[in-house]
Structures are given as structure tokens and as C-alpha cells.
Amino acid sequence: MISQAVRMESLSSSIFSEVDELRKAEIAAGKSVITLSIGSPDLPPAPHIIEALNTAAISNQNYGYTLSKGTDEFLMAAANWYKQKFNVTLNPETEVHSLLGSQDGLAHLALCMVNPGDIVLVPDPGYPIFSVGPLMAGAELYKMPLLPENNYLPDLKAIDKDILRRAKLMILNYPNNPLAATASSDFFAEVVALAHEYSFVVCHDFAYSELVFDGYRPASFLATPGAKEIGIEFHSLSKTYNMAGCRVAFAVGNAQVLSLLGKLKSNFDYGIFYPLQKAGVAALTGSQECVRNTAMTYQQRRDIIVKGFNNIGWHVASPQATMFVWAPVPTKQTSFDFVVDLLQHTGVAVVPGSAFGACGDRFIRIALVQPNEILAESVLRIKNWLG
Numbered sequence: 001m002i003s004q005a006v007r008m009e010s011l012s013s014s015i016f017s018e019v020d021e022l023r024k025a026e027i028a029a030g031k032s033v034i035t036l037s038i039g040s041p042d043l044p045p046a047p048h049i050i051e052a053l054n055t056a057a058i059s060n061q062n063y064g065y066t067l068s069k070g071t072d073e074f075l076m077a078a079a080n081w082y083k084q085k086f087n088v089t090l091n092p093e094t095e096v097h098s099l100l101g102s103q104d105g106l107a108h109l110a111l112c113m114v115n116p117g118d119i120v121l122v123p124d125p126g127y128p129i130f131s132v133g134p135l136m137a138g139a140e141l142y143k144m145p146l147l148p149e150n151n152y153l154p155d156l157k158a159i160d161k162d163i164l165r166r167a168k169l170m171i172l173n174y175p176n177n178p179l180a181a182t183a184s185s186d187f188f189a190e191v192v193a194l195a196h197e198y199s200f201v202v203c204h205d206f207a208y209s210e211l212v213f214d215g216y217r218p219a220s221f222l223a224t225p226g227a228k229e230i231g232i233e234f235h236s237l238s239k240t241y242n243m244a245g246c247r248v249a250f251a252v253g254n255a256q257v258l259s260l261l262g263k264l265k266s267n268f269d270y271g272i273f274y275p276l277q278k279a280g281v282a283a284l285t286g287s288q289e290c291v292r293n294t295a296m297t298y299q300q301r302r303d304i305i306v307k308g309f310n311n312i313g314w315h316v317a318s319p320q321a322t323m324f325v326w327a328p329v330p331t332k333q334t335s336f337d338f339v340v341d342l343l344q345h346t347g348v349a350v351v352p353g354s355a356f357g358a359c360g361d362r363f364i365r366i367a368l369v370q371p372n373e374i375l376a377e378s379v380l381r382i383k384n385w386l387g
């Protein structure tokens, strides 16, 4: 008899897999399905990135193990990128660490920061690994509701002082998945003050820093005065450079936290495949026109969905960033029931907000991962269905 470790019970929201099974069943039944559920970029990396990968991949010498921390060249490229984009100065030797995707960092961070029973403050709704990583470490979660009436920011004043005293880690993410919400530097300043007062570490996931629209520029959490003393920030090349399958990302910020994470990671695994680090360097140091083009593509897609929905009377806010639209359920159904109905009547597959936490249940998440004409087709199908 094979038994499962108790901690496995907290893995993977069944809602995601249930919706995906239904989506696959529709495809198997020959229906035309438009997949707007999976947040994987459909756009390719720029040619100079693929070329750097190709060039490095044909050299016999590049197939050995690499160090978990990252090559000097990669760490320097990440530090310079941060300086240029956010005016944050980083020591590439101590304040930058490579990651096998930011998911790697989010999965392992709590393991080296918290003891069983310690509290980790996580957003609800939130990207699932924010909760899964701490749960695997035996942490207790305190879910910070992100509600429209608070502009999707946690109400820091509403968190009980006893909870704050037991908290070891807070995880934040702006621009946000799934909410597409953004945060101001004033909010980050409040977070930094609270983290100093109660001595917890803050991890800010900045995966969508470059998928920004209409001239909006998000502030780096690390640019907040005092942030580096208590926090780290994750950036990923997955969305910025359309390299999701490459698993290239990095953490920056507090040297002690990064050294703990590095110690754990180097015991668990090795570093990023050398040719992929070369591709990462090409991405970070090369022309950033590809990033502007990617953001512009998502902006146009956002407009098709947001304008299209609003024209049919489904009132949806227009996000300033990310590759997602967070739309209120237009019926009295739960988000799950609505998503199933939507799929079966129109073939449009999206994710119910409840997959990201109980506070998401009145919403659905639409990923802008199809070209303009397919998005327009999905609006048309929904219009015909909702009448």
C-alpha cells in the first residue's frame, strides 16, 4: 500500500485541474475551444535571445553542472538591469542569486526562513505557490484578503498584532496575478515600516514588472528606503522575454536571505543550464525593444477584451499591467459554475477566481495569450451567449 505524506494534501488546487479536465473533454468532443486559462506566453523570445542560446548550445563545453548561484556574467547582467530599470544598486556577488524560474525561489524560500507553526502572510487571492511553499515548510498561513474596495492591497492595519508578532515572512506580488492590480511606493513604504517593526522578511514577486501599459512604470519594492534590510524581490525572464520554458529567473535584495536560499538550493540542485544563462544575459543586456513590443501586444489584447466586454454590458476594469484581465462574474453563480457554463456554451476556457483563494470567488481570470482575432472571436461568442 502506498501512503501519501500529509503535506502532499496541500498541493495543487483541484479547481485548476478540474477546469482543465473539462477543457480537454470539450476538445476531445470536437468542440472549438479558445484557451484563455493558462498564463503561458504564446509569443516567441526575440531572435538575438534564441541566437545566444543556439551559439552556446553547440559548444561541447557547456553541458556540465553549473553553480546554483549563477555565472558571474549572469549575476552582473541582472544587477545592471536592475540599476537601469529601477535605479536599485545591487552587489552582484551578494545581492543577486539565479533561480530556476521564480517558482523555484517561491517554493523554497519558506523552507529556509520559517519553522513549523510560524506564520507566513500570503495574499488571497494569490498565485498558488505563495501558499504551497510555506505549507510545505509546515508554516501556518495568514491570508490577507485583497478586495476591490481596498484597490486589491492588503489592509495592513487589519492584521492582528499577535499574528504580526508570529509572522516570519510576507509574500506580495504587484503587478498582480490574478488581479492585474498594481501597488504604489507609498504602500511599499508602509510594508517596509511594518516589517521593521515586527521583524519579518518580505518577498516581493515582481514577475510582471515589464508587462505594463499606457506609460505606467511600477516601482520596485527594493527601491523603497529600508527595503533591502528586510526584503528580497524576484524577477523572472518567463514573461518579460517570453522564456517561460527556459526556467531563468533571479532573486535580488537582502544578502542574508539570499545566502540562506542559496545554501538550500545548492544542497537541493545545481544551477541553470549554461546556454540558458547565456540566453538570459542576451535578454537582459540586449535591446529592450522586444520587451516594449511584448507589452504593446498585451496592451492591444487587453483593449480588445475590456472594450469588447464593456460593449456587451459586462463591466470590466482595464488593467495597467500583466497579461490578465480580472472580470467579475456577471451572473449570480459561483466563479466555478460560471466558468463551466462559459466553456460549455462558448468554448472559451478561463480560470475561476476561486482557484486563487476564497476571496476570488466573485471573479474569473482571463489570460491574454491568444492573438487579437481569436480574442475578438471569444468576445463575439460570449456576446451571442449572454445576449
Ligand SMILES: Cc1ncc(COP(=O)(O)O)c(C=O)c1O
Pocket: 039, 100, 101, 102, 103, 104, 127, 173, 176, 177, 205, 207, 235, 236, 237, 238, 244, 247, 248, 249
Ligand atoms: C505571479 C507569478 N509569479 C511567479 C510565476 C512563475 O514564474 P516562473 O516561470 O519564473 O517560475 C508566475 C507564472 O505565471 C506568476 O504569475
